[in-house]
Amino acid sequence: DKRRPPSWAAPSPPTMMMRPLQPLARAARRTMATSTAFEGYGSNLFRGAVAAPYLEAQGLPANTLEDLHWPKQHADKVAAAVSEWAAERGATSYCHWFQPLAASGVRHGLTGQVQNMMIEFTKEGKPAWDFKGKDLLKGETDGSSYPNGGLRATHQAGGYLSIDPTSPIFLRADTIYIPACFVSYYGHALDEKTPLLRSSEALSREGTRLLKLLGYEVKGLQSNIGLEQEFFLVPRDAYHKRPDLMLTGRTVMGRNAARGQEMCDHYMAPLSMATPAVDAIKDMQRQALEMGIPLRTRHREVAPNQYEMAPLFGSVTTQVDQNVWAMQIIEEAAQEHGLAALLQEKPFNDINGSGKHNNWSIGTTCGTNILNVKQLAQKSGSSEIFPVIMAAIVSAVSEHGDLMRAAIASPGNDFRLGACEAPPAIISTYLGEDMTSYLEAYKKGEAAEYVPHTKMLDLGVSFVGPIEVPAEDRNRTSPFPYGGHRFEFRAVGSSQNVSLVNTVLQTICADAFKNFADAIEAGQAPKEVARAALDKHWKVIFNGNNYDLDNQQMLTDKGVWRIDSGVDAICRLTAPENIDLFERTGVLSEPEVAARQTVLLEHYVGTVEMEAGCMVDMINQHVIPSCKAAGVGPVDALQAAVKTLQGAVHAIEAAGDHIEKAKLARALRLEAMIDVRAVCDEAEGVVPADKWTLATYRDLLFLDQTHHPEKDVVTY
Numbered sequence: 001d002k003r004r005p006p007s008w009a010a011p012s013p014p015t016m017m018m019r020p021l022q023p024l025a026r027a028a029r030r031t032m033a034t035s036t037a038f039e040g041y042g043s044n045l046f047r048g049a050v051a052a053p054y055l056e057a058q059g060l061p062a063n064t065l066e067d068l069h070w071p072k073q074h075a076d077k078v079a080a081a082v083s084e085w086a087a088e089r090g091a092t093s094y095c096h097w098f099q100p101l102a103a104s105g106v107r108h109g110l111t112g113q114v115q116n117m118m119i120e121f122t123k124e125g126k127p128a129w130d131f132k133g134k135d136l137l138k139g140e141t142d143g144s145s146y147p148n149g150g151l152r153a154t155h156q157a158g159g160y161l162s163i164d165p166t167s168p169i170f171l172r173a174d175t176i177y178i179p180a181c182f183v184s185y186y187g188h189a190l191d192e193k194t195p196l197l198r199s200s201e202a203l204s205r206e207g208t209r210l211l212k213l214l215g216y217e218v219k220g221l222q223s224n225i226g227l228e229q230e231f232f233l234v235p236r237d238a239y240h241k242r243p244d245l246m247l248t249g250r251t252v253m254g255r256n257a258a259r260g261q262e263m264c265d266h267y268m269a270p271l272s273m274a275t276p277a278v279d280a281i282k283d284m285q286r287q288a289l290e291m292g293i294p295l296r297t298r299h300r301e302v303a304p305n306q307y308e309m310a311p312l313f314g315s316v317t318t319q320v321d322q323n324v325w326a327m328q329i330i331e332e333a334a335q336e337h338g339l340a341a342l343l344q345e346k347p348f349n350d351i352n353g354s355g356k357h358n359n360w361s362i363g364t365t366c367g368t369n370i371l372n373v374k375q376l377a378q379k380s381g382s383s384e385i386f387p388v389i390m391a392a393i394v395s396a397v398s399e400h401g402d403l404m405r406a407a408i409a410s411p412g413n414d415f416r417l418g419a420c421e422a423p424p425a426i427i428s429t430y431l432g433e434d435m436t437s438y439l440e441a442y443k444k445g446e447a448a449e450y451v452p453h454t455k456m457l458d459l460g461v462s463f464v465g466p467i468e469v470p471a472e473d474r475n476r477t478s479p480f481p482y483g484g485h486r487f488e489f490r491a492v493g494s495s496q497n498v499s500l501v502n503t504v505l506q507t508i509c510a511d512a513f514k515n516f517a518d519a520i521e522a523g524q525a526p527k528e529v530a531r532a533a534l535d536k537h538w539k540v541i542f543n544g545n546n547y548d549l550d551n552q553q554m555l556t557d558k559g560v561w562r563i564d565s566g567v568d569a570i571c572r573l574t575a576p577e578n579i580d581l582f583e584r585t586g587v588l589s590e591p592e593v594a595a596r597q598t599v600l601l602e603h604y605v606g607t608v609e610m611e612a613g614c615m616v617d618m619i620n621q622h623v624i625p626s627c628k629a630a631g632v633g634p635v636d637a638l639q640a641a642v643k644t645l646q647g648a649v650h651a652i653e654a655a656g657d658h659i660e661k662a663k664l665a666r667a668l669r670l671e672a673m674i675d676v677r678a679v680c681d682e683a684e685g686v687v688p689a690d691k692w693t694l695a696t697y698r699d700l701l702f703l704d705q706t707h708h709p710e711k712d713v714v715t716y
Contacts, residue, residue, distance in 0.1 A: 038289070040289065040290050041289050041290070041292065041294070042289075042290070042291070042292035043290055044089075044170050044171040044172060044290045044291045044292070045168050045169075045170045045171075045291055045292035046065075046082055046085060046168055046169040046170065046171070047065055047168040047169075047292075050085070051065060051081065051085070054081035054082070054084050054085045055077075055078070055081045057081065057084065058077040058078075058080050058081050059077065060074055060077050060078070060081070064078065065078070065165070065168070068165045068166060069165075070165060071136075071137055071163055071165055075133030075134075075136060075137050076132060076133035077133075078133070078136065079131055079132055079133040079135065079136040082131070082136065082169060082176065083118070083129070083131040085171075086118070086131070086171065086176050087129065089171055090174060091118075091171055091174050091175060091176050092117055092118060092119075092174045092175075093115045093116060093117050093118065093174055093175045093176070094115070094116060094118055094131065094135065094175065094176040094177075094178060095113040095114055095115045095116065095139075095175060095176070095177060095178065096113065096114070096138075096139040096161040096163070096178050096180035097111055097112075097113050097177040097178060097179055097180060098111060098112050098113070098161055098179075098180045098181065098182040098191050098193065099111055099112070099182075099191050099192040099193050099320075099324065099497055099499065100112045100146040100147060100182065100190070100191060100192075101146065101147045101148070101149070101190065101191065101192065101595075101596065101599045102147035102599045102600065102602065102603040103192075103497060104410055104493070104495045104496045104497055104603075105248075105249055105343070105344055105410065105411065105412060105495040105607065106603075106606075106607070108328065108331065109324065109325075109327070109328035109331075110324045110327065110328070110497050111324060111328075112141070112146065112182070113177070114139070114141055115175050116135075118130055118131040118135075136163060136178060137162065137163050138160065138161055138162050138163070139160070139161035139180065140158070140159065140160055140161065141159045141160075141161065141182075142157050142159055143157055143158055143159025143160075143182075143184050143185075143190055144156070144157035144159075145157075146159070146182075146190060147599045147602065147603065148184075148190055148595060148599070149594065149595025149596060149597070149598035149599040149602075150594075150595055150598060151184050151186075151188045151190060151591065151592070151595045152184055152190065156185065158184065158185035159182060159183070159184060159185075159190060160182070160183055160184070160185070161180040161181065161182055162180060162181050162183070163178055163179070163180055164179040164180055164181055164193060164197065164317065166197065166200075166315070166317045166318070167179040167317050167318050167321045168292070168318070170291055170292070172291065179193075179321055180193075181193050181194040181197065182194070188589070188591060188592050188595070189588070189592055192320075192497050192499035192500065193317070193320070193499060195499070195500075195503045195587050195588050195592070196316065196317060196320065196499045196502060196503045196506075197317065198503075198585075198586055198587045198588075199502070199503045199504075199506035199507045199510065199585070199587045200222060200223065200316060200317065200506055201586075202506065202507060202510035202585045202586055202587060203221055203222075203223065203362070203506040203507075203509060203510045203513075204220045204221045204222065205510070206510045206511070206513040206514040206517065206585075207221040207362065207370075207509075207510070207513050208220055208221055209513070209514075209517045210388075210392070210513045210514075210516055210517040210520075211370075211380075211385065213517055213520045213521065213526070214380075214382070214384065214385045214388060214520075214526055215380070215381075215382055215385075216379075216380035216381075216382065216385055218364040218365065218366065218368070219364070219365050219366065220364070220365040221362055221363065221364055221365070221370070222315050222316065222362070222363055222364075222365060223315070223316040223360060223361070223362055223363075223502060223505070223506055224313045224314060224315060224316065224319075224360075224361050224362070224363050224369075225313065225314070225316050225319045225320075225358055225359060225360050225361075225498075225502060226310065226311065226312065226313040226314075226319070226359040226486075227310065227311065227319060227323045227356055227357070227358060227359070227498065228297075228308055228310040228355070228356060228357040228359070229308065229309050229310065229323065229326060229327065229330070229356055229494065230301055230306060230307070230308045230354035230355055230356065230494050231306070231307060231308075231330055231341050231342060231343050231354055231494060232303070232305050232306050232307070232341070232342040232347055232348075232354065233277050233280065233305055233307060233334055233339045233340070233341055233342075233703065234305055234339065234340050234342060234700045234701070234703070235338070235339065235340075235699070235700070235703060235706065235707070236334075236335065236338050236339055236340045237338075238695035238699040238700050239340035239695070239700070241693070241694055241695035241699075242694060242695050242700070243614050243617060243618055244611065244614040244615070244618060245340070245342065245347065245700075247610055247614055248344075248607065248610050248611050248614055249342055249343065249344030249347060249412075249495070250344050250346060250347050250412065250611065251347060251348055251349065251697075251700075252611050252612075252614055252615045252618070252673065252677065253615065253618065253623075253676075253677045253680035253681060253684075253694075254348065254349060254681065254684070254694075254696065254697050255681040255684040255685055255696070255697065256349065256350050256681075256697060257696065257697040257698040257701060257702070258698075259304075259702070260303075260304070260350060260351050261302055261303050261304060261351050261352060264302070266300050266301070266302060266303065266304050266306070267300060267301060267302045268299050268300055269300050271298070271299075271300065272703075272704050274704075274707065274709070275703045275704060275707045276337040276338050276339055276707070277305075277307070277337075277339065277703060279337055280333050280334050280336070280337035280339055281298050281307065281309070283333040283336065283337065284309065284326070284329050284330050284333045284334075285298065285309070287329045287333060288311075288322075288325070288326055288329055291322075291325060292322075293311060293322045293325060293326055294311050294312050295309045295310070295311055295326065296310065296311060296312055297309060297310040301352065301354075302351075302352045303348070303351040303352040303701075304351065304701040304702055304703075305700070305701050305702070305703050306351075306352060306354065309326070309330075311323075311326075313359070313361070316502050316506070320497065320498055320499050320502065323356070323497075323498065324497060327343055327495075330343070331343070342354075343494050343495045344412045344494070344495050345410060345411075345412025345413050345415070345416045345493040345494050345495060346412050346413075346414075346415035346416045348697065348700075348701065349677075351701075352422075353412065353415065353416035353422060353494075354416075354493075354494035354495075355416070355422060355490065355491070355492060355493060355494055356492045356493065356494045356496060356498060357488050357489065357490050357492065358488070358489040358492045358498055358501055358502065358505075359483070359486050359487075359488050359489075360486060360487050360488070360489060360502070360505055361485060361486040361487070362389075362509070364379075368380075369485055369486075370385070370386075370389055371389070371390075371482075371485050371486060371487070372485040373386045373450050373452075375485075376389075377449075383449045383450075384526065384527070386450065387438075387439060387442045387450070387530055388516065388526050388527075388529070388530045390435075390439060391439070391516075391529075391530035391531075391533045391534050392509065392512040392513055392515075392516050392530075392533065393487070393509060393512065394429065394439075394533070394534060394537050394538075394540060394541065395512050395515075395533040395534075395536070395537045396508040396509050396511065396512040397427065397428075397429050397480060397508075397537075397540050398536075398537035398539065398540035398560075398561075399508070399512075399537070400504070400508040400511075400578075400581070401427030401540070401560065401561025402427075402561050402563060402569070402572040402575070402578070403504045403507075403508060403572065403573070403578060403581075404427050404479075404480070404489070404504055404505075404508075404561075405425060405427055405561060405563045405569040405572070406504070406563075406569045406570055406572050406573050406600075407492075407500045407501045407503075407504040408489075408491045408492050408493060408496070408501065408569075409566035409567075409569040409570045409600065409604075410493040410495060410496050410566070411566070411603070411604050411607040411608070412493050412494070412495055413491070413493045413566060414566050414666070414669065414670065416493065417491060422490070422491065423476075423477055423478055423479035423490050423491050423546055424477070424479070424546050424547065424552060425479075425491075425562060425563055425564050425569070426479070426546065426552055426555050426556065426560055426561070426562040427479055427480065427540075427560065427561045427562075428478060428479065428480070428540050428541070428542040428546065428555055428560050429478065429479075429480040429481065429482065429487070429540055429541055429542070430475040430478035430480070430481035430482065430541075430542065430543050431481075431482045431541055431543065432475075432481075432482065432484075432543060433543060434450075434452050434453055435450065435452075435482060436541060436543060438450040439534060439541075442527075442530070442531065442534070443530075443531040443534040443535055443538075445531070452470065452484060453470075454468050454469060454470055455468070455469060456468055456469075457469055470484065475543065475546075476490065477545055477546035477547050478490065478542070478546055479491040479546070489501060489505070500596075503587065507581065507582065507585050507587045508581070510585050511581055511584070511585055514585075516529050516530070516533070539555075539558040539559060539560055540560055542555060542560075565666060566604065566666070567601070567604060567659070567662040567663055567665075567666045570597055570600045570601055570604070570662070571597065571601075571659060573593055573594075573596060573597040573600075574593055574594055574597050578593070579593050597658075598658055601658040601659060601661070601662040602658060604662050604665060604666070605652060605658070605661045605662050605665045608652075608665035608666070608668055608669045609649060609652065609665070611669065611673065612645050612648065612649050612668060612669075612673065613649070615645055615673060615676065615677075615680075616642055616645050616646060618680075618694065619638050619641060619642050619676075619680065620642060622693045622694050623638055623680050623683050623684075623694075624638050624639065625693070626683070626687045626691050626692050626693055626694075627683050627687060629691045630686075630687045630688055630691040632686045632687060633682070633683040633686055633687055634679055634682060634683060637679045638679055638680070638683065641675075641676040641679055641680075644672055644676065645668075645672065645673070645676060648664070648667075648668040648672055649668070651664055652664045652665050652668065684696070
């Protein structure tokens with residue numbers, strides 16, 4: 001039975017062994033346990049050892065898919081190989097799997113697809129299996145019904161799909177998924193992925209050019225990322241008593257429970273075996289593992305009922321695809337275990353929100369991390385390359401911090417940035433004292449190699465060995481800290497598709513590499529170029545406390561990019577210098593940039609309108625009736641609040657353009673709705689619990705204390 005669960009999902013038989021294992025037996029058991037635990041890894045992914053026998057059966061080399069130009073040369077044979085694999089795995093359908101714009105926080109799975117059966121009919125009218133190269137390479141769909149910012153309309157609706165060979169084909173249930181790019185009839189990108197791939201090419205093109213000028217020839221560069229996905233798990237029966245969570249992913253009202261995260265008791269606490277959360281997380285890992293997604297890390301996060309999972313590093317396109325799938329798996333597996341997964345950035349007031357830290361590095365296609373000073377020096381034979389690369393990245397962050405801010409301007413980040421471990425909206429970079437001192441000496445002309453220091457910690461116990469640790473501490477208030485071999489973009493929101501984030505990082509660095517290469521080709525020495533850049537952009541380097549208001553003002557006064565409003569940040573996309581940047585790097589055309597700004601503004605406005613609508617319904621259908629039933633509470637103030645909300649929504653609808661609508665929506669969200677929330681929370685504080693019909697923060701956030709085993713199975 002091809003559909004039976006993998007053997008590693010089955011319970012282990014009880015052991016009958018009564019004596020201690022001998023060393024050889026221990027090793028054998030360890031090997032068996034490892035093979036059992038990871039059996040099935042990547043079995044639903046058509047690449048590597050899974051794909052090899054099917055490709056070879058078609059007369060192709062086992063590594064055919066490693067050549068990204070295979071669609072031009074071997075489409076029919078690869079399609080035949082995929083077809084055979086699919087049939088053996090019980091698949092009956094296929095789809096081109098793409099990533100529409102403005103999906104974050106609203107579209108389940110963040111993707112689009114049309115599933116087609118692999119079938120045709122013979123002349124005799126009998127069904128027959130059918131899947132050819134043309135089916136694999138491209139598809140067509142309606143482009144006007146997705147957010148498109150004016151690039152499509154009902155009378156100009158064509159949307160076209162083309163396979164992305166950088167990301168592997170995969171299987172789930174009875175369907176083969178073909179990662180694809182989505183463009184209009186005129187070739188405009190209608191998706192998240194196409195600009196990401198363009199920016200990847202720009203980074204590789206300009207980066208290899210710069211490295212060659214520095215004496216290090218490589219075939220290509222790629223971004224490698226690792227994404228730390230945070231989320232909440234709440235009881236599904238309580239979730240169903242919260243219309244705001246169900247429809248928007250955020251509580252628009254809710255009085256704080258008597259307990260929150262002030263005791264720091266949840267972070268990395270044991271995963272309780274008495275609640276369904278741990279089984280749900282194991283199930284998420286199991287499903288992801290079959291799809292080649294190693295969600296290696298799992299732990300509790302800071303807020304009650306908050307968790308994190310993180311994979312290993314990988315190439316930017318595959319990691320984006322895998323994260324999108326992981327988010328879908330998280331939501332679906334949670335439901336199967338009687339829970340609801342919340343991926344929104346700030347579901348609850350006054351406790352931590354959720355981020356998706358985008359750990360980013362640049363590697364050569366042969367595996368050298370050029371942000372790893374020791375590795376780069378060994379592979380290139382030069383210690384002079386690393387400071388030039390770092391100077392270029394520092395200049396990119398300084399010049400284009402507005403685009404970095406725009407890339408994280410998700411609606412949920414309005415409430416998350418600037419506290420509770422999320423950095424403020426001031427785009428500086430932390431390098432640490434060692435790196436900063438090294439670069440400072442470098443720009444002054446002093447010759448020295450960067451050698452990161454370490455120190456030994458003596459625990460003061462004779463039988464516990466000392467610990468060697470980096471000399472640099474962690475700075476969790478910086479939006480873009482260097483962590484030794486990588487940068488961590490900490491400000492990214494948990495619900496986001498991180499394609500735009502990495503498109504921006506790759507584009508601004510490609511441009512910086514180009515500027516450096518142009519200057520060197522014009523006759524300047526690499527050291528001169530790097531030192532001039534460091535002198536000009538030194539202001540963006542800050543190793544202190546970004547939460548300190550005096551420090552924030554100091555950075556602002558120096559001219560470091562600061563955009564507090566997410567709406568204002570989005571509007572920076574169409575600044576003339578930014579349109580020019582995207583066009584000269586070949587990443588986005590002017591119409592594509594303008595469309596993305598429109599889409600993001602529409603997404604923001606739509607989110608706020610849904611939240612305001614939920615708030616009105618909850619006040620009318622729950623809060624006011626509860627107050628009246630109990631004979632207490634600010635009923636008059638609540639009724640007035642409804643009129644305030646409705647009037648504000650009408651004003652948004654009547655506004656003239658997207659920017660005006662978005663600014664009104666932001667004011668509604670961050671001013672009027674916060675005031676109305678205070679009135680609702682006041683009512684919750686005086687209405688007896690048996691009269692209050694909405695799930696409370698106590699019901700939602702304390703699974704360890706409120707879980708009832710008999711309610712594991714939820715019926716609908």
